Amino acid sequence: xxxxxxxxxxxxxxxxxxxxxxxxxxxxxxxxxxxxxxxxxxxxxxxxxxxxxxxxxxxxxxxxxxxxxxxxxxxxxxxxxxxxxxxxxxxxxxxxxxxxxxxxxxxxxxxxxxxxxxxxxxxxxxxxxxxxxxxxxxxxxxxxxxxxxxxxxxxxxxxxxxxxxxxxxxxxxxxxxxxxxxxxxxxxxxxxxxxxxxxxxxxxxxxxxxxxxxxxxxxxxxxxxxx
Numbered sequence: 001x002x003x004x005x006x007x008x009x010x011x012x013x014x015x016x017x018x019x020x021x022x023x024x025x026x027x028x029x030x031x032x033x034x035x036x037x038x039x040x041x042x043x044x045x046x047x048x049x050x051x052x053x054x055x056x057x058x059x060x061x062x063x064x065x066x067x068x069x070x071x072x073x074x075x076x077x078x079x080x081x082x083x084x085x086x087x088x089x090x091x092x093x094x095x096x097x098x099x100x101x102x103x104x105x106x107x108x109x110x111x112x113x114x115x116x117x118x119x120x121x122x123x124x125x126x127x128x129x130x131x132x133x134x135x136x137x138x139x140x141x142x143x144x145x146x147x148x149x150x151x152x153x154x155x156x157x158x159x160x161x162x163x164x165x166x167x168x169x170x171x172x173x174x175x176x177x178x179x180x181x182x183x184x185x186x187x188x189x190x191x192x193x194x195x196x197x198x199x200x201x202x203x204x205x206x207x208x209x210x211x212x213x214x215x216x217x218x219x220x221x222x223x224x225x226x227x
Contacts, residue, residue: 044129047137052097055138063098070094076107078114081122087111088122095130099137100144105130109151127151140171142178146185153189162191169198176205183212192221200225 047053054062070090072082082090088111094104111120112127119126125133131148134141145168152161165182172178183198199212203225216222 044125044132047099047133049096053099053137054097056098056101057138057141059098063101066094066097070097071101071104071107076103078107078111084122086122088120090122092123092125095133096124099130100134100141102143102147105134105144105147109147109154113154142168142171142182145171146181149185149189158189162186162189162194165189165191165194174205176202176207179205180207180209180212184215187212187215192216192219196221196223 051066052059052062056063070082071094072090074080075082075087075090078087081087083093084090087107091104091108091111094101095108098104108120108123108127108130111123112118115121118128123130128151131144131151134144135148138144145164149161149164149168152158152164165185168182169179172182179198180202183195183202186192186195186198195212196216199216199222202212213222
């Protein structure tokens, strides 16, 4: 994306702190046209797991032990593994136990970039499979869809990235903070029309921050919402 990864990560981490999927993932029905159209029996694997899978948003007590022993700060920073030789093995374990953990998804994405490979060492699947699994597990997780959009854009699949954000908007409902974040992602993709729509939604819902408005003003794409 246009924004630096650290900014992206901070944005998503803030969303997680403030806000803290089907046997076949149907591209049309769920709208995730960027996702892999694969079944539970596909190369992206079944979601069945010896421990979990658990939703990071609602099962914090169950995934705490996974974070303690597998997704350590050193693993997240891609410095070294915790229970395996490489960080990829521990990130793999974390995502099998909690498929929609956003920080683990970010770490796996960064590991693939670091190793310049679609399937990092220690990972059972290619990076995109982890997004397929996360979306199958919890289609309504907007943070996952924003991270997935980031990944797709980095792969040069801008149209798919935009479509993934479109799905995110349907799940955002009346959450002003989420619409604002989606708007920032649209802006990074230079999709200013959709960024403006999300900015207006956030304003209408009472979100006070103005950075998205300022960004749109800087490229001559801002208009005041209709009254």
